[in-house]
Amino acid sequence: MKKTILITGATSGIGKATAALFAEKEFRLVLCGRREERLADLQMALSNKTDVATLNFDVRDRDAVSQALRTLKAEFSAVDVLINNAGNAHGLDTIQEGSPEDWDAMLDINVKGLLYVAKAIIPTMIERQFGHIINIGSLAGKEVYPKGNVYCASKHAVDAITQGMRMDLNAHGIRVGAINPGLVETEFSEVRFKGDIQRAKTVYQGYAPLKAEDIADIIYFVVSRPYHVNIADLLVLPTAQASSSIVKKES
Ligand code: NDP
Ligand code: 8X3
Numbered sequence: 001m002k003k004t005i006l007i008t009g010a011t012s013g014i015g016k017a018t019a020a021l022f023a024e025k026e027f028r029l030v031l032c033g034r035r036e037e038r039l040a041d042l043q044m045a046l047s048n049k050t051d052v053a054t055l056n057f058d059v060r061d062r063d064a065v066s067q068a069l070r071t072l073k074a075e076f077s078a079v080d081v082l083i084n085n086a087g088n089a090h091g092l093d094t095i096q097e098g099s100p101e102d103w104d105a106m107l108d109i110n111v112k113g114l115l116y117v118a119k120a121i122i123p124t125m126i127e128r129q130f131g132h133i134i135n136i137g138s139l140a141g142k143e144v145y146p147k148g149n150v151y152c153a154s155k156h157a158v159d160a161i162t163q164g165m166r167m168d169l170n171a172h173g174i175r176v177g178a179i180n181p182g183l184v185e186t187e188f189s190e191v192r193f194k195g196d197i198q199r200a201k202t203v204y205q206g207y208a209p210l211k212a213e214d215i216a217d218i219i220y221f222v223v224s225r226p227y228h229v230n231i232a233d234l235l236v237l238p239t240a241q242a243s244s245s246i247v248k249k250e251s
Contacts, residue, residue, distance in 0.1 A: 002050070005223075006030040006079045008059060008117055009086030011038035013186025014136060017212035018083060018219050023049040025220060030076050032068075032086070032117075034058050051075065059086050059113025069120040078128065081223055082121050084114045085136040089151040089192040103150045110154035115161065122169070129173045132223060135162045136215075137180040142235060145244035155180075166232065175230040179218060182237035183247070184210040206249030207240035 005022050009015035011033035019031050019042060028051040031042055039054040046052050053076045057064040069077075087110040090102035114135060125131030140148055141155030159178060166176035189200035203209075215236065222231045240248045 002026050002028050003080040004028050004030060004076055004078060005081040005083065006032065006117075006121065007083040007085060008032045008113075010042065011035045013188060014181070014184060014212045014215045015083070015085045016042065017216035018085070019046065021213070021216040021220055023052070025224075026050075027081070028076060029053070030055060030072065030079065032057065032059075059117060060108045062112075062116045065113075065116040066120045069117075078124055079121050080130065081132045081134070082118065082125075083134050083136070083219060084117055086113060086117075087136065087154075088188060089140075089148075091194075092147045092151075092192055094147055095149045098150065106150050106154045107157075110151075111157045111161070114158060118165065122174075125169075125174050126172045132175040133165060133169075133177075134219060134222060135165075135176075135178045137162065137178040139180055139182040139235065139237065139241075139244055141178075141180055143244055148244065162233070166230075175227070177222065177230055177232045178234070179215065179222065180233070180235045181210060181215050182235075182241045182244075184212060184215060186212050206251070207247060208238060209240075210236065210238050 005027045007015050007019055010019045010031035019029055023029060023046040029046065030053045031039055032055045033039055034056065036056045039056055043052045043054050053072060055068040057068040059065060090105045091099060118133060135158050137158040138155040140152045141159040144152040162176060162178040169176055185204040189203040190197055193199045218234065218236055225231060
């Protein structure tokens with residue numbers, strides 16, 4: 001029987017690649033993001049493979065999150081798998097030079113947005129005593145690097161929230177885990193550097209970064225384990241990366 005997966009941040013990068021993969025795997029999709037046109041394109045592209053619903057909201061807006069999820073038609077509303085993926089870094093600055101607007105964006109999207117979406121989905125999982133929540137953390141949630149300050153804090157928060165969710169939902173038989181990637185070539189650095197595409201490109205030059213599809217494959221592996229197996233925490237790096245600051249690049 002088809003299961004339902006809800007993916008936040010499905011309009012780009014890891015979320016988009018995950019949507020494309022799960023469309024091939026007997027899942028119906030609920031795809032979320034702010035860019036409506038991209039959601040419409042995705043729906044068009046994937047609807048010949050599976051049932052696709054799209055939800056257009058900003059995860060920062062708590063009312064919009066719960067309102068959007070309430071509009072889901074019955075066949076999509078029992079979410080079996082939630083991929084809490086929406087998020088970005090905004091800026092790469094020392095703490096003394098960082099912009100409070102960037103800090104707000106990272107904490108509001110990466111931390112509070114993840115909580116708002118989870119809060120809206122968890123009740124039906126508890127009702128059904130069934131479900132799987134995967135939070136997309138980061139290597140930046142496992143260590144801190146210079147100028148990473150608030151982004152790293154937001155991903156450390158995702159790590160803590162994942163552990164807390166796993167404890168609190170344990171009694172309800174719900175699987176909870178995190179996947180923490182290192183460098184993945186997506187629109188992530190374009191967003192971090194506010195549209196400076198040249199600067200963004202340099203982040204991924206001189207080595208083989210992870211691709212969004214690599215993380216999508218891992219998400220599918222985690223989701224497709226037998227239900228008694230919960231992969232609680234994964235750190236996934238490009239082979240060229242040993243830590244946030246050690247990346248073997250061709251000169
Ligand atoms: P992208 O920039 O390619 O994708 C980010 C996605 O998040 C987009 O679909 C965007 O959709 C969505 N999003 C951003 N802000 C909001 C918002 N306020 N409300 C709703 N949706 C939002 O980056 P990635 O695919 O790389 O990032 C996905 C996740 O992976 C993030 O949580 C990121 O922190 C994490 N990650 C990324 C790594 C990397 O190196 N790329 C490494 C480790 C973790 P839209 O703009 O349409 O709303
Ligand atoms: C994204 C990877 O190294 O830019 O989480 O923090 S990094």
